[in-house]
Amino acid sequence: MNLLSWNCRGAASKSFPARLRDVLKGKQANLVILVETRVSGVKADRIMKKLGFNNWIRVEATGYAGGIWLLWNDDEVNIHYESSTTQLLHVRVSMVNSNHSFWLSCIYAEPSCQLRTALWHDLTHISRSMSEPWLVIGDFNAYLSNADKKGSDHLNVTSMRQFNDCIQQTHLIEVDCVGDRFTWERDILKERIDWAFTNDLWLQRYPLTKVHHLCKFGSDHRPLFIRNSPDRWERQHTPAFRCQAAWFLEEDFINVVDQCWKEGSWNEKIALFTHEAREWNKRRVGNIPAKKNSLMKRIEEVDKKRRRRDNQYLAQTEKELWKEYNKALAQEELLWFQKSRCNWLKWGDKNSKFFHSSAIIHRRRNRVEGLKNSRGDWIFDQQELKRMAQDYYQKLFQSSLTGAPSLHTRHSFPLLSDGDYLLLSAEVSDTEIKAQLST
Structure with a gap:
């Protein structure tokens, strides 16, 4: 799914259809959002018919201000209208060639800080009943921090606070951008006021989502373009070995460590442990979410058998399966806790959903999408x-040196005594290790 959102600053000019085609060239956009179109009624219908899409919904402009247009082709997506205001168009999007669907909120926020409070209220209300992937994108006419403004020291603190409060209350997550950070420019003043946000359910389905800030085309706003990548992470190389904290919940893991640490040098022990731990993980732990689902199916099967004909063997089997399931739950939370690199929440507080989202965000931000x-x-x-x-x-x-540089020292380096040399080269004893761990 490819989506483009653009504050076009008016769509009434004769050259606008050609300008939009240039913006969309090579993008294969399934959905196009145009805001601040400044056109309504019959004139808007006439323009929209020239834009290359066979269906659309719009929020009418108020005089010579505002307006939100959503355009698409019926053979690619289905749109179900949900609600709208002068600042918001909320729809449900279903892809024709897949069973994927999501909610989309198209935004054109009022320039007035006071009038924008209605938008923040509407988004908060929508978020309370949101149980599917959700994308919020458009011109918010507000920035989140002082880093989003350049060319002036004046900051609208009230606007920033209200915007940040809305994002926190709706649990929305900022989509990382590719390209120039600032989306709006006038003279020397630059601001980032066009944004894309998603919820955690969107990130679970589309973890590689990024928003590209394109070049300006006859408007002081940059178009925002989202091209959704595949649902899974593409591995270009063998992942680095990491000792998983979840392994320590398995009683026989300590045996793997003991066997690998008996003989050989440090490097040989590390190499042997890496290989043996990988193989042990495949046999013993495996895919934890899949393991958890398999255990649930087995528990349901045993429960059905017990309803037909109960006995002590089935009761004991069900008890052992529930024990394994609870261990798998703990391993899953440990897994995402470790991947999230979060150290301010305590493991064991049932924060798996938060840890999962944190890990996805961390991994996404580490991915290099483009370079200058x-x-x-x-x-x-x-x-x-x-x-x-x-x-x-x-x-x-x-x-770039033509010859090796010469080193000049005023004095010779001091030499170690035989006693110091023996002390530094001696092996570390178990007593020393225990003493350091206990301090």
């Missing part, structure tokens, strides 16, 4: 990105 080349152009092609990274490090470690 030496001319200042953004590059997104994966092969070109690999070549740029390789060239960068090759040049970084090349020496």
Whole structure:
């Protein structure tokens, strides 16, 4: 699913259809959101028929201000209208070629801080009943922090506070951007006032979602473009080995450690443990969510058998399965707790959903989507990105010196005594380790 949102600053000009086609060129957008169109009625119908889509919904402009247009093709998506105000168009989107659906809120916020409070209230109300993936995108006419404004020291603190309060109350998550941070520009003043937000259910389905800030096309706002990547993370290499905290809930894991740590050098022990732990994990732990689902099915089967003909064996089997299921639950929470790298919440407080979202956000922000080349152009092609990274490090470690530099020291370095040398090279004893752990 590809989506474009743009504050076009008016759609009445004769050149607008051609300008929009240039913006959409090569994007294969399934949904297009246009805000601040400043056109309504019959004139709006006439313009929308020229934009290359066979269906649309719109919130009419108020005089020469506002307006929200949503355009799509029926052979790609189905749209179910839910509600609208002058600042918000809320719909349910279903993809024709898949069973995926989500909620979409198209935003054009009032320039007045006081009038925007109605929008914050509406979004908060919608969030309370949201149980599916949700995308909120458009022109919010507000920034979240002082980093979102450049060219002026004046900050609208009230607007920032209200906007931040709304995002916290709705539990929305900012979509990371690619390209220039600022989406609006006038003279020397730049601001980021066009945003995309999602809920955690959206991130679970589309973890690689990013919003691209495109070049300005006859408007002082940058178009926002979202191209949803596959539902799973693409692995380009073998993942690094990590000792999972969830393994320690298995009683036989300590045996794996003991067997690997008996003989050999430090490096040999590490290599052996890495290999054996991987193999043990495949046999003993495996995919924890899948393991948990399998246990639930087995519990349901045993429960059906007990309803037909109960006996001591089935009762004991059900008891053992519930024990395994509770352990799998604890392992799942530990897994996401460790991946989230969150140290301010306590493990064991049933925060698996929060840990899962934190891990997805952390992983998404670490992913390199684009790089600027030496001319200042953004590059997104994966092969070109690999070549740029390789060239960068090759040049970084090349020496520009024609000869080896000579080192001049005024005094010779002091030598270690035999006693100091023996002390430093001695093996660390168990007593020393215990003493340090107990301090």
